[in-house]
Amino acid sequence: MTKPAGFHRSLAHMTGTMSGILAPRRQVSQRSKAFDLLLAGALTLFFGLFSLAQEGVAGVLGVGMLAPLVWRRTHPELVFFAVSSVAVLQWLSGANLMAGNVGLLVALYAISVYGEVKYSRIALGVGGLGVLMATARYYSSSDWRQQITMMVALGALVFGVWAIGERRRTRGLYVAQLEERAAQLERDRDREAKLAVSNERTRIAREIHDVVAHGLSIMIVQADGGLYAADASPEQAKKALATIGDTGRASLTEMRKMLGLLKQDVQPDLDPDQPRPQPGISSLPELIENVRQAGLTVDYQVTGTPRDLPALLGLTAYRIVQEGLTNTLKHAGPGARTCVELDFGREMLTVVVTDDGRGAGVAPSNDPGHGLVGMRQRASISGGTVNAGPKAGGGYEVIARLPYNLPAGGNQ
Known part of the structure; x- marks a missing residue:
């Protein structure tokens, strides 16, 4: 069936x-x-x-x-x-x-x-x-009071044994949850540490790009000037060659330090003994002087009351100025004048780099580069903004507004 x-x-x-x-x-x-x-x-x-x-x-x-x-x-x-x-x-x-x-x-x-x-x-x-x-x-033959007493006693014994077991089960589950949570927190910490190392290496790679781009821009300008002055002014050509050598050595030294950081398996911020260049506002006069030696006329002005800045904010301001001057060297053309202004306001630092040259928009270039993107990324990390573009009447202008108080999660 x-x-x-x-x-x-x-x-x-x-x-x-x-x-x-x-x-x-x-x-x-x-x-x-x-x-x-x-x-x-x-x-x-x-x-x-x-x-x-x-x-x-x-x-x-x-x-x-x-x-x-x-x-x-x-x-x-x-x-x-x-x-x-x-x-x-x-x-x-x-x-x-x-x-x-x-x-x-x-x-x-x-x-x-x-x-x-x-x-x-x-x-x-x-x-x-x-x-x-x-x-x-x-207990069928016992008195009903005795029957009730035994029933209650046996019932309490059975329920008590079961309740003790349930309590142990609950405690075991709670301990297991705590162990799992601790393991998850440890895994999250390892992931965050790896992510921090990755972000740090990316930032160092941008630093290397800035160092190399700035150094090569100065060296190219000096090489072109020395080539034209070789016959008419040998002394000027020698001076240009000396500047090329000094700039190349300085850039190479800084790049080697950064590459040394990239070879480390630990997070660089956790090891204070590792050499790490951290230029800031105080390094701007030296940077501007190097650019002047490359033949660019640069005016440097500071308004407001200078103050001590967080390392990240100072580094951001320095790199924005450096990128602005590098772009001027590349695109402004011969005879251009540049002005670097720092305005220490009540709540933010304003960095302005302007020139009266022909502007990046008309400068011939086969590689648009990543300078403007890098400046905006740096400023956004510090909670600021960057606006860049041609000026009315000619020239180019970069304006960065960087608040003194870093946003939550900002690293110094």
């Missing part, structure tokens, strides 16, 4: 449920297995032998409620089912309560600690039913 489809679904569901019960709930160490074996053996020897001496052949049931406790940690649901089944046989056979019945309490505790929550609730219900069955069988 063909079985209905519902029968097959029910059979499959029952098979899956039993498979889940029979499967080990957790990985148990060898030490825990040895402890479970010793505990079950000790309980079986002590209470099992006591049950045999007390009940004779019926005492075998007491042994049957103790021996399965070896697997109480790996198969708590199966152990509780087995022990409860033996207890039911004890009730049906009319055997008295015996020492081996302590196995019921141990199995109930095990399922409340190691079993699934739904099976733990079922086990509590089975324990409550067992209290009613035991009271009805073993």
